[in-house]
Every structure is written in C-alpha cells, then in structure tokens.
Amino acid sequence: MYWQEHNPPHFHAEYNGLRAEVDINSSVILKGALPIKQLKLVLAWCELHKDELIHNGHLAETHGKLVKINPLQ
Numbered sequence: 762m763y764w765q766e767h768n769p770p771h772f773h774a775e776y777n778g779l780r781a782e783v784d785i786n787s788s789v790i791l792k793g794a795l796p797i798k799q800l801k802l803v804l805a806w807c808e809l810h811k812d813e814l815i816h817n818g819h820l821a822e823t824h825g826k827l828v829k830i831n832p833l834q
Contacts, residue, residue, distance in 0.1 A: 770818040774803045783807055785814045806833050
C-alpha cells in the first residue's frame with residue numbers, strides 16, 4: 762500500500778519481477794499479473810486478512826503507520 766493511492770482500496774503484490782494490484786474488497790486483480798500458483802496464494806491471503814487490509818487502507822489514507830500483516834503459514 763502507498764500513501765497517495767487511488768480507489769478502489771488495493772495492495773501491490775510482486776513475484777519474480779511480475780507485479781499485480783489486488784482489489785481488497787473483491788480479491789481480484791485490477792492490473793498486472795502473477796503466475797497462477799502465486800496468484801492463488803495472494804488471493805487466499807487477501808481473503809484471510811481482508812479486515813486487516815481494510816484497516817491499513819484507512820491508516821494509509823490518514824498517513825498513519827501501517828500495521829504488519831502476517832504472511833501465509
């Protein structure tokens with residue numbers, strides 16, 4: 762997440778030089794691409810941490826300190 766971002770609320774995911782923007786509310790790719798295996802992991806992580814991502818989105822809008830979100834285990 763970045764401070765000066767546009768709507769809808771989203772985060773950026775990167776893997777092996779590939780990048781994607783993921784919509785937090787719908788857990789879909791807005792822009793870019795990832796390999797299917799990594800994409801499935803990113804979207805699963807998004808679903809599991811949706812509330813935390815939304816909270817961080819609000820913090821980012823107000824320039825607050827973002828809270829670390831745990832990776833998949």
